[in-house]
Amino acid sequence: MMSLNLEPFRITRKEQMTGDIYLFRAEKAKAGKSKNKEKLSYQPGQFYQLNVPGLGEAPISVCSYADDYIEFNIRALGDVTDELIKLNVGDNLWVRGPYGTHYPMIDLHGKSLIIIGGGTGVAPLRGVIKYVEKYRAEFDRVHLLFGFKSPEEMLFKKDMELWNRIFDLRTTVDKAGADYKGKIGLITKLVDESGLDSKNKAVIICGPPVMIKFTIQSLEKMGFSHEQIYISHERRMKCGVGMCGHCMISGVYVCKDGPVFRYDQIKNLHE
Amino acid sequence: MGKVLDKKRLKEFLGKVSKGKELIAPVKRGTLRFEIININYFDDICLEGRPLFSIKKFFSPAKHDLLKLNLADKKKPFEEEKTRFKPRVIFGARLCDFNGLLRLDKLFNSKEYQDDYYKAARENTLLIGINCVPAPSKYCFCESMGLEKYYDLMLHDMGNKYYIEAGSPKGEALIMTLEDYDFVMPEIKCDKKLFRKDLTQYYDNPAWNSENDKCLSCGKCTSHCTTCLCFDVMDELEVDLKKGKRFKEWDSCQFLNFTLVAGGAIFRKDRLSRFKHRIYHKLQYFREKFGMDMCTGCGRCIEACPRLIDFTEVINKFR
Numbered sequence: 001m002m003s004l005n006l007e008p009f010r011i012t013r014k015e016q017m018t019g020d021i022y023l024f025r026a027e028k029a030k031a032g033k034s035k036n037k038e039k040l041s042y043q044p045g046q047f048y049q050l051n052v053p054g055l056g057e058a059p060i061s062v063c064s065y066a067d068d069y070i071e072f073n074i075r076a077l078g079d080v081t082d083e084l085i086k087l088n089v090g091d092n093l094w095v096r097g098p099y100g101t102h103y104p105m106i107d108l109h110g111k112s113l114i115i116i117g118g119g120t121g122v123a124p125l126r127g128v129i130k131y132v133e134k135y136r137a138e139f140d141r142v143h144l145l146f147g148f149k150s151p152e153e154m155l156f157k158k159d160m161e162l163w164n165r166i167f168d169l170r171t172t173v174d175k176a177g178a179d180y181k182g183k184i185g186l187i188t189k190l191v192d193e194s195g196l197d198s199k200n201k202a203v204i205i206c207g208p209p210v211m212i213k214f215t216i217q218s219l220e221k222m223g224f225s226h227e228q229i230y231i232s233h234e235r236r237m238k239c240g241v242g243m244c245g246h247c248m249i250s251g252v253y254v255c256k257d258g259p260v261f262r263y264d265q266i267k268n269l270h271e
Numbered sequence: 272m273g274k275v276l277d278k279k280r281l282k283e284f285l286g287k288v289s290k291g292k293e294l295i296a297p298v299k300r301g302t303l304r305f306e307i308i309n310i311n312y313f314d315d316i317c318l319e320g321r322p323l324f325s326i327k328k329f330f331s332p333a334k335h336d337l338l339k340l341n342l343a344d345k346k347k348p349f350e351e352e353k354t355r356f357k358p359r360v361i362f363g364a365r366l367c368d369f370n371g372l373l374r375l376d377k378l379f380n381s382k383e384y385q386d387d388y389y390k391a392a393r394e395n396t397l398l399i400g401i402n403c404v405p406a407p408s409k410y411c412f413c414e415s416m417g418l419e420k421y422y423d424l425m426l427h428d429m430g431n432k433y434y435i436e437a438g439s440p441k442g443e444a445l446i447m448t449l450e451d452y453d454f455v456m457p458e459i460k461c462d463k464k465l466f467r468k469d470l471t472q473y474y475d476n477p478a479w480n481s482e483n484d485k486c487l488s489c490g491k492c493t494s495h496c497t498t499c500l501c502f503d504v505m506d507e508l509e510v511d512l513k514k515g516k517r518f519k520e521w522d523s524c525q526f527l528n529f530t531l532v533a534g535g536a537i538f539r540k541d542r543l544s545r546f547k548h549r550i551y552h553k554l555q556y557f558r559e560k561f562g563m564d565m566c567t568g569c570g571r572c573i574e575a576c577p578r579l580i581d582f583t584e585v586i587n588k589f590r
C-alpha cells in the first residue's frame with residue numbers, strides 16, 4: 001500500500017512524565033534469529049507514524065538520538081494516542097517512518113544554539129539535545145529555554161538535571177502554587193529577559209503556533225534574522241508522504257517538505 | 272498523418288483492442304458516466320457530452336481497502352491488501368481526463384513514493400480518447416490551459432468515419448493495419464476562457480468574496496474535479512471488534528474538518544480560506560512545484576456545483 005510498510009517494534013521502556021504523557025523506548029522487533037540488528041537511522045525533527053490497529057495512526061516526533069532505539073514522548077489527546085499510552089514494555093508497536101525533514105545539525109556545527117520549547121514541543125527538541133550531548137565539541141554555547149503550563153506539566157525532569165549542569169538551562173511555568181521556587185511567566189518573557197545576542201547563533205523553536213509567533217517577535221526585537229530560526233510545524237497528517245493533501249499549506253507539504261523549516265522560507269505562506 | 276476507421280467497424284475495433292481487458296466507456300443510463308461494460312453492450316456507449324464524473328475513480332477509487340486488520344493476531348495484526356489488476360481500455364474519455372492523469376502522476380507515482388493501485392492502473396490502462404470538437408459542455412475552458420496531446424489513441428468524429436491519431440508506440444501498434452488518411456486533427460475551441468496569471472498579489476483581492484459567499488462547503492467541486500484526489504485514511508472493525516480493515520476514502524479540502532488536529536485547532540476555519548486554498552493549489556502552488564497547472568479546464572467543478580460557483584469569473588477580474 002502506497003509503499004507504506006509497517007514495521008514491528010518492541011516497547012523496551014515506559015516512563016510516566018505527567019498525568020497524560022508517557023515516554024516510550026522502542027527497538028526493532030528482532031527479525032528471525034539474526035544477532036546483528038539493523039541500525040536505525042533517523043534524525044532529530046523527523047517523525048514516525050505510530051499505529052493502533054483498529055483505530056489508526058498518529059504522527060509522533062522522535063525524541064531521542066540513537067541507532068538502536070527510538071524514543072517517543074506521547075500525550076493522550078484522542079482516539080489513537082489514548083490507546084498508545086496504554087502500551088506496556090514487551091508489547092509490539094507498529095510504525096512506519098522516519099518521515100520529513102530534520103534539523104540541519106551538521107550545518108549548525110560551530111554555532112551556538114538557542115533551543116526554545118513550549119509544552120510537548122520540548123519532545124522533538126530532546127532529540128536535538130541528545131545529538132548535542134553526543135557531539136558536544138561541535139557546538140559553542142548551548143542555551144535551553146523551556147516553558148510549561150505548570151510545574152506538574154514539566155517534562156524530562158531527569159534529563160533536566162543533567163542539562164542544567166552541562167548547558168545553560170532556563171525554565172519557566174505559566175502558573176504555580178506559592179511554594180514554587182522557579183520562574184513564573186510566559187516563555188516569551190524568558191526570551192526577552194535572556195540577554196542573548198544573535199552573534200553566531202542558530203535558534204530552534206518548537207511549540208504551539210501562538211508560542212512560535214510571539215517568540216519570533218521577541219527574537220526580532222533582539223536582532224535575530226529569520227534565516228537563523230528553525231521552527232517545526234504541526235498539521236493534520238494521514239499519509240506522511242505528500243499524497244493525501246491534509247498537511248499542505250500553500251503548496252508546501254508539512255509531512256514531506258517539513259515539519260522542520262527555516263523560518264524565512266515559510267513565513268509568508270497563506271494557510 | 273493518421274488512419275481512418277469506418278464508424279460501422281468501431282465495435283469490431285474496440286472488441287479487438289479490449290480483448291482480455293476490461294472496457295471502460297461513457298454510458299448513458301440516466302446520467303452519463305464512465306462504466307466498465309461488456310462489448311456486447313456497445314450500443315449503450317454514448318459519446319455525446321462529457322461525463323460529469325471524471326475517470327479518476329479507475330485510478331484511485333472513492334473508497335479503497337489498504338490493509339486487512341486482525342486484532343486477535345498480536346504478531347501480525349496488519350496484512351497488506353494485494354493489488355490485483357486486470358488490464359483496461361478506457362474509450363471515449365477526453366483530453367482533459369488524460370491530462371488529469373499527468374497531474375496525478377506527480378503525487379501518486381513520483382520517484383520517491385508510489386501508490387501501488389494507482390501505479391498498476393497507470394501501467395495497465397490503454398487511453399483511447401474522443402476529440403472535443405465541438406466542445407462538449409459550455410463550462411469547458413481547456414483551450415486556455417495548454418493541455419498536452421497525451422493519449423494512446425485519439426479519435427476524431429468525421430461523420431461516417433473516425434480519423435485516428437496515435438500518441439504512443441502502444442497506440443501506433445493498434446492501428447497499424449488501418450488505412451492511412453491525410454488529415455490534421457482539429458484543435459479544441461472553447462467559448463469559455465480563463466486568463467491565467469500569477470496570482471501572488473491577488474490573495475487579498477475582494478473579488479474572491481462574491482463567488483465564495485455562495486459556497487455551501489459541500490465538496491462536490493472536489494469530488495468531481497479531474498485532478499482532486501485528497502484522501503482520508505480510516506480503520507473500521509467488524510462487530511466482533513477483531514477483524515477489520517484500513518481503507519482510504521476521498522476527502523475534500525472544502526470541508527471544515529480537513530485541517531482539524533487533536534486539541535481542536537482548525538487551520539482553515541473560514542470558507543474563504545478554503546476556497547482560495549483550492550484555487551491557489553490548482554493555479555499557483557502546483558505550477559510552482561511541477562511546472563504545470565493542476566487544472567485541465569474540464570469545467571466539472573462549475574457544472575457540478577449546486578450554486579454554479581465559477582472561479583474563472585474571479586480570476587478573469589484580475590486582468
Ligand SMILES: Cc1cc2nc3c(=O)[nH]c(=O)nc-3n(C[C@H](O)[C@H](O)[C@H](O)COP(=O)(O)OP(=O)(O)OC[C@H]3O[C@@H](n4cnc5c(N)ncnc54)[C@H](O)[C@@H]3O)c2cc1C
Nearest residue numbers: 058059060061073074075078079080081235236237532533
Ligand atoms: C509532525 C508531528 C509531530 C508530532 N509529534 C508529537 C509528539 O512527539 N508527541 C505527541 O504527543 N504528539 C505529537 N504530535 C501530535 C499527534 O500526532 C496528535 O496528537 C495525534 O495525531 C492525535 O491523534 P488521536 O487519534 O489521538 O486524536 P484524534 O483527535 O482522535 O484524531 C483523529 C485523527 O486525526 C488526525 N490528527 C488529529 N490531530 C492531529 C495532529 N495534531 N497532527 C496530525 N494528525 C492529527 C490523525 O490522523 C488521527 O488519527 C505530532 C504531530 C505532528 C504533525
Ligand code: SF4
Nearest residue numbers: 486487489490492576
Ligand atoms: S461544489 Fe460549489 S458549493 Fe460545493 S463546496 Fe464546491 S464550490 Fe462550494
Ligand code: SF4
Nearest residue numbers: 496566567569570572
Ligand atoms: S478545477 Fe475545475 S475545471 Fe479545473 S480540472 Fe478541476 S474540475 Fe476541471
Ligand code: FES
Nearest residue numbers: 239240244245255
Ligand atoms: S500527510 Fe498526507 S500529504 Fe502530508
